[in-house]
Amino acid sequence: MSSIAEATEIFRQEAxxxxxxxxxxxxxxxxQPDxxxxxxxxxxxxxxxKGSGAMFGFDAVAAFVHDFETAFDRVRRGLSPCSPALVAAALEARDHIRAxxxxxxxxxxxxxxxxxxxxRAAVEGEVAATPAATPDASPGPIHGPTPGQDWRVRFHLGAEALVNGANPLLMLDELHSLGTAQVTALVDAVPPLDEIDPESCHLGWEVLLxxxxxxxxxxxxxxxxxDDARIEITPMTTAEVPAATTAEAAPIAAVPAAATPAAVAERPRAEAEIGRVGGSLRVQAERLDELMDRVGELVIAQARLSQLAVGGDTGLTTVAEEIGRLVSELRDTTMGIRMLPIGSLFGRFRRLLHDLSRELGKPVELVTSGEETELxxxxxERLADPLVHLIRNAVDHGLEMPEARRAAGKPAGGVIRLKARHAGAEVLVTVSDDGRGLDAERIRAKALEQGLIAAEARLSESEIHQLLFQPGFSTAKEISAISGRGVGMDVVKRTIEQLRGGIEIASRPGQGTDVTLRLPLTLAIIEGLLVRVGxxxxxxxxxxxxxxxxxxxGEAARSGxxxxxxxxxxxVPFLRLREMMHCATPADPHQKVVIISAGDQRLGLVxxxxxxxxxxxxxxxxxxxADVKTFSGATILGDGSVALILDVAQLLEIGQAEEEELRNRSRQAA
Structure with missing residues (x-):
């Protein structure tokens, strides 16, 4: 990637x-408008x-944000209230900046x-209602009746400031936008004509503001x-303010930034490659992924070394153990680098709820907890879409209209709660609403109508809730821009399964619904229990x-x-993995049962x-x-052979189905 492309990408990330x-x-x-x-x-x-956009050559961004800033400045100066109309217009303007x-x-x-x-209409509409607060738009002399503090601002830019894309005229214009200003050029450092470097900045400026x-x-x-400029900002006393005969300060015209691609390419390499934010370093995600891959290969190599060292030279065993310790620490450190607080994801949904509330006419409050939980x-990144679907469904289907909520003795505004917490080596993310809850009979009837279940099928409440995730299933009476096509919840299930997670639903009629996503901490390296079957x-x-x-x-003697x-x-129900894997070899005389669990489900694996x-x-x-549901992946062992990773969620589903079949046989026998 060229320096220009790197600099542009840094600007986009910071923006x-x-x-x-x-x-x-x-x-x-x-x-909180006040x-x-x-x-x-x-x-x-x-x-x-605005400033960084002008510096990096995004002139359209700088121009649009300048006008945006000008309108919003009236709110900043207390001349206009921050009305809902202004917030709505500002959010749309923010989306345009991103575009x-x-x-x-x-x-x-x-x-x-x-x-x-x-x-402008949102601001001026409020100003018109309070004409006494309308300021005089024309700039007055610095010594005039305009209230405020007087400042003397003197600055000399670094010699390479212009090459690096700085535009002093924009800075002067920004200073003038803060109040009234007189600008004087400082030429004492300008060398003779034959010694001037045309790419260097020799001028300085003094601004009385x-x-x-x-x-x-x-x-x-x-x-x-x-970092490179000499800047002096000092307050002025009344005696230092220029006399009344001083000419009026004139606004400084904004000039397009001098940042050209060639100029941007010359930015210091330290700035072009990394950004410093609060003492942290910004690193490209691809580099972290590559580092994680290398650590994974190192873990495999270390496992092979440990296997070779078993029963060998004592010195080799000691070295293998030391390398194993270092690899484990490196793995944990690398995984820690990849961990981010889930609050960075939760914050995105405030805008979604704001827009849904306006579109559906349902006042909604978002309450979050556990934002510090790391994942x-x-x-x-992959959890964003499932949560969007869950929140949209909660607002559209779960929350009642204000009139219905009042009639049910609830506040007119609904509440959506997002909660995250650690549970062992998993993270639980829950989306809750305080709406009407799920109607199990309606869901069952709809599933029967769509041919998803047989009329004689006996389903538990949990199994009925899981029907919501069937492709094409929807209880919406009509299709809207929000829901009704039956694709949202199907996307949720497929994505969570790809992440080796699970979904649990708990509903309370008339009180609301909780949808909990159970997720592993990471997708790269996990601690596993290695077992042999045949x-x-x-x-x-x-x-x-x-x-x-x-x-x-007694159970071991049974053949199936x-x-x-x-x-x-x-x-606790259990499954014989030998039968599932079709093992032809004789079983070991002392078989073991590994008890696995997810939520309130438990299953034994022989x-x-x-x-x-x-x-x-x-x-x-x-x-x-891709169609093999029993396994979620594979791993390479120390001897170079491959071991398959069992998919716990799928095994629990198989166990649940077997248990239901056993119950049906028992009922028929009775």
């Missing part, structure tokens, strides 16, 4: 973070996007103008050049293993069938031998094996 800050601030302002801190946060985000950054060639300029008109804005607002003007970055070796994710017991002699095992006065724990580097199965 994406700033747009996220802007969106969150606007959504908070919808609920919060000055939120207004300042939104304004700072706009200001930074200008991501697809500048496809951006609709006419749409941008209409958004700016809507912004009167503004109501704090010192921090002045400092923000120089945010991108402060692999890949999991977070001549084959298999891995069971250790997070799903409860305990291991010996198969009773489905049975129950008494584990401390609790009946194996010939338990070989021990194993650091499992997960390898995906080929497309030819």
């Amino acid at each position: 994406s973070e700033l747009l996220e800050q802007l969106e969150q601030a606007l959504l908070d302002l919808h609920r 919060n000055r801190s939120l207004v300042d946060t939104a304004f700072r985000a706009l200001h930074t996007i 200008l950054i991501e697809q500048p060639q496809a951006a609709d300029a006419a749409h941008g103008e209409s958004l700016l008109r809507a912004l 009167r503004t109501e804005s704090p010192r921090a607002a002045i400092e923000e003007v120089f945010i991108f050049v402060s 692999d970055k890949t999991m977070i 001549n084959g070796r298999y891995v069971i994710p250790l997070s799903a293993v409860e305990e291991c017991v010996e198969l009773p002699a 069938g489905y049975s129950l095992l008494n584990i401390r006065d609790a009946l 194996v010939d031998q338990i070989l021990g724990s194993h650091q499992t580097v997960i390898k995906s199965l080929s497309r030819l094996h």
Whole structure:
């Protein structure tokens, strides 16, 4: 990737973070319109996007944000309230900024103008209602009656500032936008004509500024050049303010930024490759993925070394153990780098709920908890779509209209709760609503109508709820832009299964529904229990293993069938993996049962031998094996052979089906 492309990509990443800050601030302002801190946060985000956009050659972005900022500045100065109409217009303008950054060639300029008109109308509509607050738009002399603090601002840019894309005229224009200003060029450092370097900045500027804005607002003007520039910002006393005969300050015309692709290419390499945010380093995701792959290969190599060292030289065994310890620590550190707080995902849904609330006419509040819960970055990326579908369904189908809620004794506004927490080596993410709950009879009737179940089928409430995830299933009476086509929940199930997770539903009629997603912490390396069945070796994710017991002699004597095992006065069904794997070799005399669980479901797996724990580097199965539901992947063992990873969710489903069949046979026999 060229330096220009790298610099552009860095700008897009930083702008994406700033747009996220802007969106969150606007959504908070919808609920707290008088919060000055939120207004300042939104304004700072706009200001930074404008400055960096001009620096990196995104002139359309800088121009649009400048007009956006101008309209929003009236709110910042307390001249207009932050109305719901203004927030709605600002959110749409924010979306247009993203479009200008991501697809500048496809951006609709006419749409941008209409958004700016809507912004101005939202502001001016409020101003018209309070004409006494309307300020005089024309700039006055710095010594005039305009209230505020007087400042002397002197700055000299670094010698390479112009080459790096800085535009001093834009900075002067931004200073003028803060209040009234007089600008004087400082030429004392300009060398003779024959010694001037045309690419260097020799000029300096002195600005006498009167503004109501704090010192921090002045400092923000120089945010991108402060490292190399000499900047002095000092308050002025009354005696230092120029006399009344001083000429009026004239606005400084905005000039397109001098940042050209060639100039951007010359930015310092340290800035072009990484961004520093709060003491952290921004690293490309592809590099983390590559690092994780290398660590996985190292884990496999270490397992092979440990196997070769068994029963060998003592010195080799010691080295193998030391390398094993280091590899384990490196694995944990690398996985820790990939972990992100799930709060970064939860924040995205505030905008979704804001828009759904307006579209459906249902007041909705989002309540989140457990935002600090960490999950692999890949999991977070792939979890976004399922959560969108779940939230949309909760708002559309779960929450009643305000009138119905009042009639049921509930508040008019509904509540959607997003909660995350650790449970062993899993993360549980729950989407809850306080709506009407699920109607099991209606779901069953709809499934019967669509031919998904037989009329004589006897289903538990949990099994009826799982019908919601069948392809094409929907209880909506009519198709809308929100739901009704029966594809959303099917997408949720397929995605969660691909992530080796599970879904649980709990519903309370008239009170609401909880949908819980059970997810592994990572998709790359897991701790597994290595077992042998016949001549084959298999891995069971250790997070799903409860305990291991010996198969009773009476059960071992049986050659087949489905049975129950008494584990401390609790009946646990179990499956014989030998039968599932069609093993022809004789069974071991002392077979073991591995008890696995997920949620409230438990199942025993009968194996010939338990070989021990194993650091499992997960390898995906080929497309030819996509229909094999019993396995979720494979791993390479220390001796170079392959062990298949058992899919716990699928095995539990098989066990549940076997148990239901056994119950049906028992009822028929009775």
